Amino acid sequence: xxxxxxxxxxxxxxxxxxxxxxxxxxxxxxxxxxxxxxxxxxxxxxxxxxxxxxxxxxxxxxxxxxxxxxxxxxxxxxxxxxxxxxxxxxxxxxxxxxxxxxxxxxxxxxxxxxxxxxxxxxxxxxxxxxxxxxxxxxxxxxxxxxxxxxxxxxxxxxxxxxxxxxxxxxxxxxxxxxxxxxxxxxxxxxxxxxxxx
Ligand SMILES: *[C@@H]1O[C@H](CO)[C@@H](O)[C@H](O)[C@H]1NC(C)=O
Ligand SMILES: *[C@@H]1O[C@H](CO)[C@@H](O)[C@H](O)[C@H]1NC(C)=O
Ligand SMILES: *[C@@H]1O[C@H](CO)[C@@H](O)[C@H](O)[C@H]1NC(C)=O
Numbered sequence: 001x002x003x004x005x006x007x008x009x010x011x012x013x014x015x016x017x018x019x020x021x022x023x024x025x026x027x028x029x030x031x032x033x034x035x036x037x038x039x040x041x042x043x044x045x046x047x048x049x050x051x052x053x054x055x056x057x058x059x060x061x062x063x064x065x066x067x068x069x070x071x072x073x074x075x076x077x078x079x080x081x082x083x084x085x086x087x088x089x090x091x092x093x094x095x096x097x098x099x100x101x102x103x104x105x106x107x108x109x110x111x112x113x114x115x116x117x118x119x120x121x122x123x124x125x126x127x128x129x130x131x132x133x134x135x136x137x138x139x140x141x142x143x144x145x146x147x148x149x150x151x152x153x154x155x156x157x158x159x160x161x162x163x164x165x166x167x168x169x170x171x172x173x174x175x176x177x178x179x180x181x182x183x184x185x186x187x188x189x190x191x192x193x194x195x196x197x
Contacts, residue, residue, distance in 0.1 A: 026135070027160050037163060044194040051189040053066045055106055055171070056091045056098065060180035065090045069109075085111040092126065096174050096184050098135055102129040110144070120144040126189075136160025138191060140169055146183075155191055167191030 020094045028036070066088035075083040089107050093100035108124025126138040137160065142153025151171045158165035165189050175184040 007135075034163075040196060041194065043196055043197050046192055047195045049191050049193065051187070051191065053092045053094060053103055053187055054096045054174070055185040055187055057088065057183045057185065058090070058094065059086070060177075060182055066110075071094040071154070075112070078112075078115070080114055080116070081112040082115055083112060085109060088124065092128075092187075096186065098184075101130075104133075108140075113143075114145070118146050120146060133161060136146065136162045138162050138165060138167075138189070142169070144171065146173065155189065158193065161195075162191065162193045165191050165193040 027033075027052050049067045056065065059067070059069050066086045068084060069087050070083075071081075072083040075081055087109055089105055090154040092106055093102050093105040094114075095101070105127045106124050107127055108122070110120045110122050110124070113119060113121040120143075122140055122142045122144045124140050126140065128134055128138075136158065137155050140153050141156045144151045144153060149172060153169045153171065155167035155169055157166060167188045169187055172186045172188075173183055174186050177183070
């Protein structure tokens, strides 16, 4: 009998461990849910979350994740590529390797917006697809002088678990191929957002 109980306990433990956790943090959507969320805001607590991932900007080859959508005839003569505009759907991964696990995408537009140095206007969303942030986004609007070691960009908002978020993303290039233009960039993000008490 004791043996049977042990077996049953082990079985339920294994069941508990193997239970999928995909929908644990699904946050209710729709206008009523958002209204409810705002109503509860006075009781919510501000939380600081730290995120770390790698951004793969692939502009060359057969499967680029960032493509040129506009440029001026002036762009080709400009030492800073002024006027170049690209649309990206860049992979965000846990490690710097090209085959590292993908946890989201950086979707948006960057444009060469500086005459003096290579400086990009970044307008994009980090769209998370894994774990507790699956389905949530963070919006970036910032200045990215790509040849400097560290670039700081504001997080101006978010959705899902990141509703009303604000924060700072720090970018550092870890790999850049001058010939192809492909780059891997490390991102550290500090973000303030709300959690219900
Ligand atoms: C992320 O959310 C989507 C939509 O709800 C779901 O289809 C997908 O399975 C989830 N992915 C993970 C890894 O939980
Ligand atoms: C760019 O093209 C326009 C229209 O064709 C032309 O008027 C202008 O002179 C060109 N500018 C440069 C920098 O080549
Ligand atoms: C850099 O890009 C060029 C052109 O696509 C390619 O031939 C070369 O192998 C790349 N270098 C590295 C280190 O990946």
